[in-house]
Amino acid sequence: MPRLEPYSKELSYSYALGLYPSLSLLETRPETAQRLLLSQDALKDAGGAGKLREKCALLGIREEAADRVLRRESGKDNCFAALVFKKYSCELDKALPHAVLCQISDLGNLGTILRSAVAxxxxDVALIRPCVDPFEPHVIRASMGAGFRLRLKVYDDFAAYRSEFPDRACYPFMLDGARELNDIAPNAPRQHSLIFGNEARGLDASFASVGQSVLIPQSREIDSLNLSVAASIAMYTFSNSRKASL
Amino acid sequence: MPRLEPYSKELSYSYALGLYPSLSLLETRPETAQRLLLSQDALKDAGGAGKLREKCALLGIREEAADRVLRRESGKDNCFAALVFKKYSCELDKALPHAVLCQISDLGNLGTILRSAVAxxxxDVALIRPCVDPFEPHVIRASMGAGFRLRLKVYDDFAAYRSEFPDRACYPFMLDGARELNDIAPNAPRQHSLIFGNEARGLDASFASVGQSVLIPQSREIDSLNLSVAASIAMYTFSNSRKASL
Incomplete structure (x- = not known):
């Protein structure tokens, strides 16, 4: 077996660290799983990691002791299992609603948003560059493996996304958005895109012309909501309005 | 001036790290501010930290160069300013809605929730022990100083909170909650408490008898929402229903 490298964007593989993310991977993208890494403790103990080892055995995924790699990639001493998996690419489904994240820069925020997106x-989630790498092990861990259930695609800029999907209703979320979330969500068509900006800067003013800009009403005493909170409230409210109108 | 200690729960003071949290402190609780810490760079540059220095001068808060303390407390090289402030205590207002966080364990989650609470x-926010210390500099930073705008009180257990406020409508949020968020929020009285459990375990089953248990509808493919996302969606929906019914 080739030596496992410290994770970097350039590698053809990544790490699903932890039990829950590993099980999510096996459930959704088993064909990408390559190697099961276990700590000495997990190898001795039939408990927590048992189910994961069983599934891997059935799929013919080889297991190996890899304490050092687990510690290195997680930065922690309590990561007992991980799957090495081959990176994959996806195309977005144009018939379904999208979330579009422009220049997102925080690993934890991205993971949390992916978890809410599945919820x-x-x-279908578009990432607009420059952005964090969605295959980063810490993103996967923050998403609890939810990212594996999504179709994720990275675009060089918003224009590239827009030219692939020219006919959708776009809803850029802005602090000076023209309409309030609860007024807009009930009338959205199914083929829509919720668009969010960078943690520090938000979306620039040009996005107001991309579609119907939306505001989440909030006290002026804070600068803004946390990005993962704002995106989650938006997805919750749109999905809930969709259900209510069925 | 006495030497500034590394932050610990036992100290009588804490640190508001960064420009925005420091300005929030001066706006809301100026009487607690004791010392302004600046990096050498901030002392030389009239730019970013200028407004903060001006306000501190007006209030008679002494400034000092403290690169080492700023680096130590923030864990980063790019924290240019901080305020040392005296810890304070609050009582909750019984006439207003409360958020109750039981055994919250993540600094970032608490900070994010406090930011959403202000939004x-x-x-009025109750914290039930064991919980992270709300004066921890990293909580304050994650809240962007929003915590200073709140009345926060820590209770030994939920019973202690409940006995201080026996007559409120309680809404424990649970994965097996009996009613859905959007059905419940519009009919809530003003004096209510939204109750959330620990990140990993949620609320235990006994909370179902504390009040009307509530569920945020979500796909079964994820284990749960991130706690700060769940609490923020709940507060948003309740506050929005309140406004709609005015």
């Missing part, structure tokens, strides 16, 4: 039925 | 008009 609220946004299966 | 959505939950000025």
């Amino acid at each position: 609220f039925g946004y299966r | 959505f008009g939950y000025r």
Whole structure:
């Protein structure tokens, strides 16, 4: 077996660290799983990691002791299992609602948003560069493996995304958005895109002309909501309005 | 001036790290501010830290160069300013809605929730032990100083909170909650408490008898929402229903 490298964007593989993310991978993208890494403790103990080892055995995925790699990639001493998997690419489904994240820069925020996207039925997520790497092990861990259930695609800029999907209703979320979330969500068509900006800067003013700009009403005493909170509230409210209108 | 200690729960003071949290402190609780810490760079440059230095001068708060303390407390090289402030205590307002966080364990989650609490008009927040220390500099930083705008009180257990406020409508949020968020929020009285459990375990089953248990509808493919996302969606929806019914 080739030596496992410290994770970097250039590698053809990544690490699903932890039990829950590993099980999510096996459930959704088993064909990408390559090697099961276990700590000495997990190898001795039939408990927590048992189910994962069983599934891997059935799929013919080889297991190996890799304490050092687990510690290195997680930065922690309590990561007992991980799957090495081959990176994959996806195309977005144009018939379904999208979430579009422009220049997102925080690993934890991205993971949390991917978890909420699965929760609220946004299966298709576009990332606009520059952005964090969605295959980063810490993103996967923050998403609890939810990212594996999504179709994720990275675009060089918003224009590239827009030219692939020219006919959708776009809803850029802005602090000076023209309409309030609860007024807009009930009338959105199914083929829509919720668009969010960078943590520090938000979306620039040009996005107001991309579609119907939306505001989440909030006290002026804070600068803004946390990005993962704002995106989650938006997806929740849109998905809930969709259900209510069925 | 006495030497500044590394932050610990036992100290009588804490640190508001960064420009925005420091300005929030001066706006809301100026009487607690004791010393302004600046990096050599901030002392030389009249730019970013200028407004903060001006305000401190007006209030008679002494400034000092403290690169080492700033680096130590922030864990980063790019923290240019901080205020040392005296810890304070608050009582909750029984006439207003409360958020109750039981055994919250993540600094970032608490900070994010406090930011959302200000955003959505939950000025009174109860923390049930064991919980992270709300004066921890990293909580304050994650809240962007929003915590200073709140009345925060820590209770030994939920019973202690409940006995101080026996007559409120309680809404424990649970994965097996009996009613859905959007059905419940519109009919909530003003004096209510939204109750959230620990990140990993949620609320235990006994909370179902404390009040009307509530569920945020979500796909079964994820284990749960991130706690700060769940609490923020709940506060947003309740506050929005309140406004709609005015």
